[in-house]
Amino acid sequence: MKHSLILSTLAAALAFGALAHGAEPKAKVLSVAEDATQKTVLVGRTLVNNMIVMFELEPAKAMWMQMSGAGKWMEHGVAPNERFHVEVKPIDPASKTRISHADVKFEATNKNNGKKLSADLHPMWGGSGLHYAANSTLAGDGVYQARITVGVPAFARDAKNKEMWLKPTTAAFHFKLAGGKLVEVTEPADESPGKK
16 A cells, blocks of 8 residues: 555656656647748647747758768758658847757657657758758658757857756657648747746
């Protein structure tokens, strides 16, 4: 009896801790399905670790990239199965400036079919300014649990901002594809700089 009471108390504490730290984002059902292979769709925007992390899906696109080690610039075209462009914008909430010089990773699990995918997102300049992106096939229709991790930015800081972003920031997102279209996204979070 005492053992089960301890276990149930521990489970409740862990569940409360996960919810309190934003582990599971709230879903927002779209009134009309959005086709991210035709236009940009906001999947979510959240404030975590004093950073706004904005996540969008849009049509896959060719990218002009410097090939590592070669020093050459080449066009990286869209592969035949790539339909989506995963785009992430980490933003400083105080200055509204995009955060550069960070390693950004995207991970997602389709909870319906169990398929997992991950990608290192490349720093990119485009019509929406600085962002991090990669093309993806995603993993079919279903409910997705996604995590975006923004690594510690490698730029210098002035003395008053020396404590900013000294550990990786991970943001959780939810979205659902049905018939290849987004039907659920993540409810946007309050972006007040004082909130964590």
